[in-house]
Amino acid sequence: MTLQETLATADRAEPGAIVNNLSILVATVNGSGSQTANNVLLRALFKMGIPVSGKNLFPSNIQGLPTWFTIRANRQGFLARKEEADILVAMNRATVREDLLQLIPGGVCLYPEDFPAGRLRADLTAYPMPVSRLARESGAEASLRPYVANMVYAGVLAWELGIDLAEIEAALQIHFKGKASSVKLNFGVVESAFQFASENLKKKDPYRVERMSAAEGRLLVDGNTSAALGAIYGGVSFAAWYPITPASSLAETLHEYLPRLRKDPQSGKNDFVIVQAEDELGALGMAVGAGWMGARSMTSTSGPGLSLMAEFSGLASYAEVPVVIWDVQRIGPSTGLPTRVSQGDLMFVHAIGHGGQRQVVLLPGPEECFEFGWKALDLAARLQAPVFVLSDLDIGMNQWIMPPFRYPDRPIDRGKILSAEDLDRLGGFARYRDVDGDGIPWRTLPGTDHPKAAYFTRGSGHDENAEYSEDPEVYAANMARLQRKLTTAAKLVPTPVLRSTAGARIGLIGFGSTDPAIQETQHILEEQGTPTDYLRIRALPFAPLVEEFITGHDRTYVVEMNTDGQLFGLLKMDVPQGASRLRSLAHSDGLPIAADWIVRAFRAQEE
Amino acid sequence: MASVVETKSGNTNLVGLEKTEYRGLETTLCQGCGHNSITSQIVTACFQLSIPPEKIIKVSGIGCSSKAAAYFLSRSHGFNGLHGRMPSIATGAVLSNPELHAIGMSGDGDTANIGLGQFKHLVRRNVPMVYIVANNGVYGLTKGQFSATADQGLELKHEGQNELPPIDICLEALVGGATFVARSFAGDPKQLSTLLKAALAHKGTAVLDVISPCVTFNNKDESPKSYAWGKAHEAPLHDITFIPYSPEMEIEYGPGELKRVSFDDGSVVWLKKVAADHDPGDRLAAIRLMELARTDGHFVTGLIYVTTDQPTFVDISRLSATPLSHLPDDRLRPAPQTLDEINLRLS
Numbered sequence: 024m025t026l027q028e029t030l031a032t033a034d035r036a037e038p039g040a041i042v043n044n045l046s047i048l049v050a051t052v053n054g055s056g057s058q059t060a061n062n063v064l065l066r067a068l069f070k071m072g073i074p075v076s077g078k079n080l081f082p083s084n085i086q087g088l089p090t091w092f093t094i095r096a097n098r099q100g101f102l103a104r105k106e107e108a109d110i111l112v113a114m115n116r117a118t119v120r121e122d123l124l125q126l127i128p129g130g131v132c133l134y135p136e137d138f139p140a141g142r143l144r145a146d147l148t149a150y151p152m153p154v155s156r157l158a159r160e161s162g163a164e165a166s167l168r169p170y171v172a173n174m175v176y177a178g179v180l181a182w183e184l185g186i187d188l189a190e191i192e193a194a195l196q197i198h199f200k201g202k203a204s205s206v207k208l209n210f211g212v213v214e215s216a217f218q219f220a221s222e223n224l225k226k227k228d229p230y231r232v233e234r235m236s237a238a239e240g241r242l243l244v245d246g247n248t249s250a251a252l253g254a255i256y257g258g259v260s261f262a263a264w265y266p267i268t269p270a271s272s273l274a275e276t277l278h279e280y281l282p283r284l285r286k287d288p289q290s291g292k293n294d295f296v297i298v299q300a301e302d303e304l305g306a307l308g309m310a311v312g313a314g315w316m317g318a319r320s321m322t323s324t325s326g327p328g329l330s331l332m333a334e335f336s337g338l339a340s341y342a343e344v345p346v347v348i349w350d351v352q353r354i355g356p357s358t359g360l361p362t363r364v365s366q367g368d369l370m371f372v373h374a375i376g377h378g379g380q381r382q383v384v385l386l387p388g389p390e391e392c393f394e395f396g397w398k399a400l401d402l403a404a405r406l407q408a409p410v411f412v413l414s415d416l417d418i419g420m421n422q423w424i425m426p427p428f429r430y431p432d433r434p435i436d437r438g439k440i441l442s443a444e445d446l447d448r449l450g451g452f453a454r455y456r457d458v459d460g461d462g463i464p465w466r467t468l469p470g471t472d473h474p475k476a477a478y479f480t481r482g483s484g485h486d487e488n489a490e491y492s493e494d495p496e497v498y499a500a501n502m503a504r505l506q507r508k509l510t511t512a513a514k515l516v517p518t519p520v521l522r523s524t525a526g527a528r529i530g531l532i533g534f535g536s537t538d539p540a541i542q543e544t545q546h547i548l549e550e551q552g553t554p555t556d557y558l559r560i561r562a563l564p565f566a567p568l569v570e571e572f573i574t575g576h577d578r579t580y581v582v583e584m585n586t587d588g589q590l591f592g593l594l595k596m597d598v599p600q601g602a603s604r605l606r607s608l609a610h611s612d613g614l615p616i617a618a619d620w621i622v623r624a625f626r627a628q629e630e
Numbered sequence: 631m632a633s634v635v636e637t638k639s640g641n642t643n644l645v646g647l648e649k650t651e652y653r654g655l656e657t658t659l660c661q662g663c664g665h666n667s668i669t670s671q672i673v674t675a676c677f678q679l680s681i682p683p684e685k686i687i688k689v690s691g692i693g694c695s696s697k698a699a700a701y702f703l704s705r706s707h708g709f710n711g712l713h714g715r716m717p718s719i720a721t722g723a724v725l726s727n728p729e730l731h732a733i734g735m736s737g738d739g740d741t742a743n744i745g746l747g748q749f750k751h752l753v754r755r756n757v758p759m760v761y762i763v764a765n766n767g768v769y770g771l772t773k774g775q776f777s778a779t780a781d782q783g784l785e786l787k788h789e790g791q792n793e794l795p796p797i798d799i800c801l802e803a804l805v806g807g808a809t810f811v812a813r814s815f816a817g818d819p820k821q822l823s824t825l826l827k828a829a830l831a832h833k834g835t836a837v838l839d840v841i842s843p844c845v846t847f848n849n850k851d852e853s854p855k856s857y858a859w860g861k862a863h864e865a866p867l868h869d870i871t872f873i874p875y876s877p878e879m880e881i882e883y884g885p886g887e888l889k890r891v892s893f894d895d896g897s898v899v900w901l902k903k904v905a906a907d908h909d910p911g912d913r914l915a916a917i918r919l920m921e922l923a924r925t926d927g928h929f930v931t932g933l934i935y936v937t938t939d940q941p942t943f944v945d946i947s948r949l950s951a952t953p954l955s956h957l958p959d960d961r962l963r964p965a966p967q968t969l970d971e972i973n974l975r976l977s
Contacts, residue, residue, distance in 0.1 A: 240977065241977065242973060242976040242977050243976065243977070244976045248976075252969075252972060255964065256964065256969065257963070258957075258959070258962030258963050260726075260954040260957060260962065261722060261726055261954055263722065280972075284964040284968055285961070285964065286950075287950035287952070287961065288961075289950075290950050290951065292948050292949060292950040292951070293947065293948050293949055293950060294949075294950050294954070294957055294961050294962075295954070296725045296726075296954065298721070298722075298725070300751075301747060301748070301751040302747070304715060304748070305715075305717075305718040305721075305747075305748055307718075308711070308712070308715045308717075308718025308719050308721075308722065308748070309718045309719070309721045309722035309725075310722055311711075311718075311719060311722060312689075312709070312718065312719035312720060312721060312722025312723035312724075313722035313723065313725065313726040313954070313955075314722075315709055315719070315722075315723060316687075316722070316726035316727050316954075316955045317726065317727070317954075317955030317956065318725075318726035318727075318954040318955050319962065320722065320726075334712055335712065335715070338711060338712055342709075427973040427977070428972065428973055430966045430969050431963065434959060435959050435962055435963060467707075468707075468955055469706075469707035469723070469727065469730060469955075470684065470687075470707070470727055470729065470730050470953075470955070471684065472682075472684050473684065474651075474684070474705050476684060476705075476707070477683075477684070477704065477705050477707045478707065478708075479700055479707075479708040479709075479710065480707070480709040480710065480711075481709075481710040482710070482711065482712060483710070490655075491700075
């Protein structure tokens with residue numbers, strides 16, 4: 024039995040209705056303005072207190088190619104993408120045949136009345152909509168009609184499911200930032216579509232929504248916005264970047280908020296700099312220069328940009344310069360599918376740069392971009408190292424329901440910095456000496472007013488005094504110290520999150536945006552009589568708990584969105600004691616992973 | 631300044647330092663390398679201008695020239711970065727603390743080959759710094775390959791003949807929007823020292839291309855980047871006098887053939903016509919001058935172009951007075967109620 028059937032059976036046991044448990048697929052044309060309707064629907068459901076997710080599956084294109092948006096509402100809070108839809112809004116004539124294949128048997132289809140959708144599958148509940156007529160009658164100028172046409176399906180869905188029109192209007196207010204004429208025009212179409220449906224269509228499907236309180240007091244926000252705000256509350260003062268999907272909106276959010284939040288109260292001038300660099304070489308180079316100087320510094324990019332950043336990552340790591348690098352992953356290799364998701368950069372990021380040095384990588388779940396945003400800056404300063412944060416397109420560009428951002432619970436950490444007074448007291452310092460035994464040396468900032476403050480930072484081999492050295496022992500000792508630093512890092516990074524089920528002998532391991540799908544998998548498997556424990560890894564290098572988890576279970580399945588099982592590979596390498604207990608569930612096709620797939624792949628290996 | 635008791639010879643500058651306190655490590659470059667003359671002039675210029683070495687940063691790329699950053703100003707923080715990427719490191723560093731003077735040390739391969747893109751974006755942004763190219767037309771550390779500034783027809787032992795036209799760093803800088811472009815010759819310490827001081831007084835990117843013969847791989851007398859050729863074909867534009875700004879000193883020079891260039895810090899350069907009647911404030915004339923010199927087979931030295939009208943990258947960043955590197959915690963992290971407002975707006 025698929026999850027869909029499991030849940031549907033449970034729901035249909037109550038007479039008639041399926042309440043707050045549905046998935047909608049909206050198929051439209053890119054650039055047609057459907058995002059307004061989709062986001063407004065998402066927001067209206069959110070404001071009705073229903074757990075809901077929306078995922079934009081869009082092409083790398085400005086206008087004209089097919090695009091899809093999925094909305095899933097689930098009262099139990101399972102919000103991963105579904106493979107199949109209960110309801111299809113078929114607005115794209117070019118893709119309607121394929122789109123219909125994604126509907127469950129007996130599903131619902133809303134479509135413009137001149138489409139053949141109703142004829143293509145006899146099992147459907149069909150709701151034809153007079154899209155052109157309502158757009159024409161809306162009073163919109165001819166050029167705006169294709170845009171307001173999308174409000175027709177918003178109105179018909181509101182009728183079909185019982186979405187509160189007041190919430191739709193409120194969502195439009197937010198979308199159009201209160202611009203009365205736009206709200207009036209669009210909401211007018213929603214109302215007339217609603218009225219048309221009430222008078223002309225007969226409700227024949229079981230789906231409906233009802234107010235809940237599950238989403239009360241929560242935010243609806245995308246991961247890139249969360250990340251940028253997290254960085255701001257972490258004190259970021261220097262950001263350099265180069266435009267790339269799906270990372271651009273992270274830097275653009277810095278652009279939006281930094282001028283509001285980080286001006287010098289006295290002069291009104293900037294306590295920050297954002298530079299759009301000439302490329303990603305320059306972006307990370309500038310961020311490294313700023314980190315070296317003592318600014319809290321970051322950059323944000325995606326895979327192709329990260330390839331260019333490999334050079335500076337290695338320098339920052341070896342010269343021990345603090346900097347934060349966000350990688351909002353898209354699917355590769357090479358240009359790949361620029362608007363589709365994957366977790367294909369994990370191994371690359373962890374081992375980025377030639378010469379073989381592992382890097383610290385934070386792996387936020389969808390709700391953790393804010394927290395990891397400020398923590399990454401503290402960690403980089405503490406470790407004097409590049410700290411990578413691995414997000415992805417699903418986390419970064421889609422909106423998620425999450426608890427309000429929590430103000431950092433500790434003061435800003437600037438790491439081990441010696442002042443001129445310290446140098447007076449100490450009589451000098453050795454830049455790369457492991458004074459404290461944690462592998463982290465002390466540094467001075469350029470400009471420190473002391474004749475013994477200066478040192479010569481270099482990417483070439485160096486001794487404790489930062490002087491050039493080719494001495495084999497000096498080299499080996501320095502690399503051993505850097506290894507010690509990585510061990511220290513493993514103690515400072517966010518620890519894994521465990522979700523256990525009583526009696527579980529089988530483990531699941533994952534990270535990042537697959538979290539909702541794995542939680543749902545855990546639920547389905549438990550219902551099917553297979554209890555599992557789930558460990559969500561939140562950083563590399565691995566915390567000691569990871570080994571305990573693997574060796575404590577008969578088998579552990581590693582779930583990830585890439586083709587080659589990168590986390591699986593890293594675990595086999597770094598937790599060799601558990602290697603024989605590990606199984607790989609790696610899947611990557613550009614779409615957010617679905618629990619249905621994980622369950623099927625799990626069963627296939629178990630049998 | 632923290633308390634350090636040292637015996638002084640008495641020959642100190644305005645900040646009470648001796649010239650030795652501006653020195654770097656012992657050079658490991660070849661004997662007779664032009665780069666050593668450059669580093670020694672940097673030491674002299676910084677000493678004479680009385681810039682505390684702690685208020686200077688040195689940034690460099692990779693190559694013989696970039697190694698040279700270790701051979702001056704040991705009391706200044708230095709960053710020997712990546713090949714061709716010094717401009718980006720410098721940009722981030724300078725924006726994070728514009729109170730410090732930045733001296734960039736690069737070479738022809740570092741600037742005109744691997745780093746041409748970053749170089750042009752640096753001058754376009756007018757990042758306040760002195761950008762020195764020790765230019766010898768040849769790769770030293772990798773033992774004698776042509777760089778992009780190698781002259782057409784140049785023959786080298788292992789590489790044969792260079793058939794490609796050279797990239798002129800000063801011309802690239804001019805076209806890229808540089809606000810200070812000068813060329814000098816490592817064998818002309820007086821001019822080099824004067825230009826270095828002017829470059830240090832300039833408020834934007836000061837590009838200083840220094841022909842610096844490679845005695846090991848490219849010093850045949852017929853090579854335009856050799857000492858012999860340089861001495862024979864150098865065409866200085868002006869006799870140059872640099873007067874650093876000092877509140878006590880108000881000297882008036884008569885007009886005549888002298889041209890005055892004032893910098894934002896109050897320093898002044900006096901130019902006395904030698905050969906060409908070149909106005910360094912005229913960008914088009916500067917470009918024309920470079921082109922004519924190329925066809926005539928000589929290289930012009932001196933202050934080729936300067937303007938103080940263009941805002942720097944620091945200016946347009948509208949930074950507050952406290953450097954980003956020294957912002958106190960309460961200016962790094964916005965107050966809690968601002969986050970409450972954001973949470974409300976996003977809910």
